[in-house]
Amino acid sequence: MIRISSLVHVYDQGRSLKFPDWEIGDMEQWLLLGASGSGKSTLLNIIAGLLKPGQGEVLINGTDLYALSARERDSFRGKHIGIVFQKPHLIRSLDVLDNLELAAVMAGLPVDHERNLSLLADLGISELAKNYPDQLSQGQLQRVSVARALVNKPDLLIADEPTSSLDDENASQVIRMLAIRAKDNGAALLIATHDARVRDHFTKTYLL
Numbered sequence: 732m733i734r735i736s737s738l739v740h741v742y743d744q745g746r747s748l749k750f751p752d753w754e755i756g757d758m759e760q761w762l763l764l765g766a767s768g769s770g771k772s773t774l775l776n777i778i779a780g781l782l783k784p785g786q787g788e789v790l791i792n793g794t795d796l797y798a799l800s801a802r803e804r805d806s807f808r809g810k811h812i813g814i815v816f817q818k819p820h821l822i823r824s825l826d827v828l829d830n831l832e833l834a835a836v837m838a839g840l841p842v843d844h845e846r847n848l849s850l851l852a853d854l855g856i857s858e859l860a861k862n863y864p865d866q867l868s869q870g871q872l873q874r875v876s877v878a879r880a881l882v883n884k885p886d887l888l889i890a891d892e893p894t895s896s897l898d899d900e901n902a903s904q905v906i907r908m909l910a911i912r913a914k915d916n917g918a919a920l921l922i923a924t925h926d927a928r929v930r931d932h933f934t935k936t937y938l939l
C-alpha cells in the first residue's frame with residue numbers, strides 16, 4: 732500500500748505545488764489526471780523516490796521513502812518500483828535486451844533472460860532485441876521502456892504519459908500490457924496522462 736500525506740513541493744523560484752493526500756491499495760490501478768503544469772510529473776517523481784519533497788511523507792509498504800538515505804532509496808526503487816518515463820532513458824551503446832538486463836544488474840537482482848525475452852514478445856518487439864536505441868522509432872522506444880520497467884517485477888509500476896507517441900492500436904495495447912502485467916506481478920499501477928483513450932480503461936482517478 733502506498734500513502735502520500737501532506738506533500739508540498741516548491742521548485743526554486745516556482746510556485747508551491749500541494750498534493751492532496753492519497754492512498755493506493757495493493758494492486759490498485761489509478762490514473763493521475765491534471766492540466767499541463769499541474770504537477771503530475773513532479774508527483775510521480777516524488778512517489779518514485781527521485782525528488783525529495785519540501786514537506787510531507789511517502790510510505791510504500793510501510794517504508795518511509797524519504798527517511799531512507801539516497802543510496803537506500805535508489806536500492807529500494809530498483810527492487811520495488813518500475814518507471815516508464817516520458818522520454819525513454821535507454822543506454823545508447825547497449826542493445827534492447829542488454830538495456831533490459833542492465834535494469835536487473837543495477838538493482839542487484841539476477842538476470843532472467845527468458846522473462847526478458849517474453850516481455851519483449853508480449854509487447855510485440857521480439858525482433859528488436861538485438862537493435863540499438865538509435866535504430867528504433869519513438870513508439871518502439873516507448874515499448875522497450877515499458878518492458879524495462881517490468882524487468883524487476885516491481886510492486887508499483889509508474890508511467891508518465893506512456894502512450895503519447897503511440898497510435899490508437901499500440902496505445903491500447905500498451906495500456907492493456909501495463910494493466911495485465913501490473914496485475915500478474917501483484918503490482919499497483921499508476922499512470923499520469925492527458926490521453927482520453929487511456930481514461931476509458933480506468934475507474935480510479937486522482938485529480939490535480
Ligand SMILES: Nc1ncnc2c1ncn2[C@@H]1O[C@H](COP(=O)(O)OP(=O)(O)OP(=O)(O)O)[C@@H](O)[C@H]1O
Nearest residue numbers: 742743745748765766767768769770771772773774
Ligand atoms: N525542474 C524544475 N524547476 C523549476 N520548475 C519546475 C521544474 N519542473 C517542473 N517545474 C514547474 O512545476 C510545475 C509542475 O510541473 P510538472 O512537470 O510536474 O507538471 P505536469 O502536470 O507533469 O505537466 P505536463 O502535463 O505538461 O507534463 C510547472 O509549473 C513547471 O513549470
